[in-house]
Amino acid sequence: MESAVEVERGAAAIKEQFLTTKEKFHEFLASGRPRQSSDEPDGDSEPTAEPEQKKMKLDSDGDKKDKKRMRGQNKSRPHIKPHSYEERRLCTSIIQERDTKCFFGDKCRFLHDVSEYMSTKAADVGDQCYLYNTFGRCQYGVTCRFAKAHTSPELKNLLNEDLYKDCAGRDTTRNHLDKELQRQLRKKQVKFSGAEAYLKTINRGKKAEHKSAEESHASNEEEKQSGAGDAANGQQTKDGVDPPVKTVGPITDADIIKLRPCEKKQVDFSDKLYLAPLTTCGNLPFRRVCKRFGADITCGEMAMCTNLLQGQASEWALLKRHASEDLFGVQLEGCFPDTMTRCAELLNQNIDVDFVDINSGCPIDLVYKKGGGCGLMTRTSKFEQIVRGMNSVLDVPLTVKIRTGVQQNCNVAHKLIPEMKKWGVSLITLHGRSREQRYTKSADWEYIDTCSKLAAPVPLFGNGDILSYEDAMKARETGVSGIMVARGALIKPWLFTEIKENRHWDISSSERLDILRDFTNYGLEHWGSDTQGVEKTRNFMLEWLSFLCRYIPVGLLERVPQKINERPPFYMGRDYLESLMASQHVDDWIHISEMLLGPVPKNFSFLPKHKANAYK
Incomplete structure (x- = not known):
């Protein structure tokens, strides 16, 4: 017997008694929501609509239906600073x-x-x-x-x-930016002796290469003439054997100590659950929530090395570490050996971290077009210089996060991983998609398995499409040393508990509201309890709710577990709050925030960074 409610292809399988239509769903929620003023948008309008969105033609009848592409970012969203309230x-x-x-x-x-x-x-x-x-x-x-x-x-x-x-x-929060250090950075008075020493070796190497290229061209004829004489004197080199590498300058004891891997701090990464460094949503209060549910490794949001070197307070705020984060790292983004090496030395001397991560997997155009993020995977010479330079000035392990490649059908990670082992990387994290794919295809765990064998003995973590303990079990059947969780943690932060206890948690709506209440308290502690702090906490909560609304309660599913790329159809929850939390409408997210942080200011406006229907 067919369901009375039509379910679109690609939607999650929800029990028939909970399914409903869009109209009935919004009508039900509106009955428990404060009435809107006439100048506010109607409840049926799409919260993520954007003028730039392209329209697609449809089907065989010849009728044109406008379908908006609901993926990517809301690049033209309004931005109101909290202090303006x-x-x-x-x-x-x-x-x-x-x-x-x-x-x-x-x-x-x-x-x-x-x-x-x-x-x-x-x-x-x-x-x-x-x-x-x-x-x-x-x-x-x-x-x-x-x-x-x-x-x-x-x-x-x-x-x-x-x-x-x-x-x-x-001391609940560490890694604050010292005012004197900020002044010195702004006046460019900070010395980077370790970085400068390494950069000189690069420059000497370039000069030596340039000189040898000129000499080899000029002495080509001489070598041909002297070849016979060399053979007669027993000095002919064997085929396939490279001539010995010439060293430039004497090697000091300090150089040997720096190059000795055993001197670095040792971190046990094996079989850990790693919360991915999530831009915008991976803030300190959210990481505290995930730590409470069992995340083993946490990492700060991606920080731009150039901004850190300029002493920008907003960028340094991304490095802050809570006392509960016992295994914590920071992630840096950059595309040049000089800035990345100097930044690594700066952090090594001024903040408390267990590891430093290089972001060579960021797909966004702003980063990629400058040669950073995924761009580093195609610039192996610069990539090597960055890794070796940062390793030379760090006392903690250096890790790298990469993707399968840049183009969709052209994987390069398997070629890059053996090289990274030689460069001295302590951990590699592989996201099972290319830059071109973004989130349109499932993560390729077979390829991750292949790469994990190439990485040994360096640990390799797999990342992609983990939303249940069953997904984690399948991932562990590959050769990975551990699992990184990204979107899965945003959709259900209690996922870490599910994985560790091997169970599906049918969490209630009141328990989920308590999680949001904890986030609110952590946010007020981190950003402040004045108007600016309250509104900043609210904004980050709304960003998180744009992912949290994708969760479907276990008790409502026809087939367990929920898959990360299955979108939820319109359904009624087992109580009003559960239905409210299932809404993908901005007004309903704001209503939830008002339950914890009071009414929004009169001039309040919000549009999420990522489109709510990015998987649609």
Whole structure:
């Protein structure tokens, strides 16, 4: 018997009693959602619509139906900075209740009158402040959106002395950018002795090659004439044997120590679950959530080496590490040996990490066209110089993340991996797709298996399409040393628990809301509990919800497990919250954020970085 609700090809198999139509689904959710004003978009409009999206022609009848390509990124999305949500901001000297006057005096552009600030401040979000309850003091004082929990009637910031003493000296977040270091980087006063020494060897090598090329051309005739004489004197070289390599300059003890791999910090990567370095969504609060569910290895978001060398605070923020991240690395992107080597030396001296990763798998045009990301896979000479240079200045292992190749039907990873072993890479992660494929095809685990044998004894991690413990078991049947999880962790961060306990977790909607609540608290701790921090937390939560909505509860599936490339059809959950979390509409994601962070500001606007239907 055919279902009353038509299910499109490629959709996940959901039990018939839960299926519904788009109209009924939106009508049901609208009944529990605050009414929209007339100037806001209608509930049936597509949240990810974009003027640039191309239209495709359709079928055999000759009728034209507009089908928008729902993949890639929303490149023209509006961007409103969180600090623009407040009309006037209070000066830091007043927030921190300093005895001294403001450093900028009359020239300060912030408010110094608390009463005036309170007259324009947005209403508090809740009665309890997570920072005050956790650490005994909220550093945001009256600007905190939960200020009523820790301010006196005289608008003074309260202190829980016992709790504050217990938390004093507890360093929950590390790898902050030192102000003096930032000043030196901006004035280009930082010295990179290790990097400079390595770069000189590259330059000497280039000069030697250039000189030898000129000499070989000039002495070609001489070599022919002297060949007979050499043979007579027993000096003829054997066929197939290269002449000895000439060294340029003396090798010092320092060079030998640097080149000795056993001197580096040893990290056991074997059979670990690795949370991929996810741009935008792989922030510190999200990594804390994944650590709680069993992720073994975490890595910061991709950081541009040039921005780090310039002392950009926003880029250095990507390097921050929480105390719960016991095996943590940072990922660098760059395309030149000089900047990458200097950046590696800078990080080696100033932050606490267990490994440094090179991103040679990033597919986006902005990075690739400059020669970085996947572009490094086609520039093996530069790639080698980068790896050898970074290895020479790092005291921790150097790892690399790559794809199968650039073109769809032209894999090159198997050729590159044996070379990377010679260069001194400590770990290789292989994403089973090419740059051209993006996410349109399934990951090629057979090819990953082949490459893992070529990589031995260097550990190789496989990455691609892991969304259940069954997917992880199949991946482990190959020769990989471990598994990296990317989109699977965004769709269901409890996946790490499922893999470690070999089970499908039919998690309830209330448990999922608790996960979002934990993320909210971690976000307020990381970005702040004032208006700027609240809205920044909200924005990152909404980015995450654009992936989280793809999860289909186990109890609703006709066939377990859910596959990562199967899109969910419209379905009703077992309660209102479960249905709300299944919505792919931006307004419903905002409604969920309002349940945890209060109403959005009047001028609030959001469009996700990645299209919600990227797999459609």
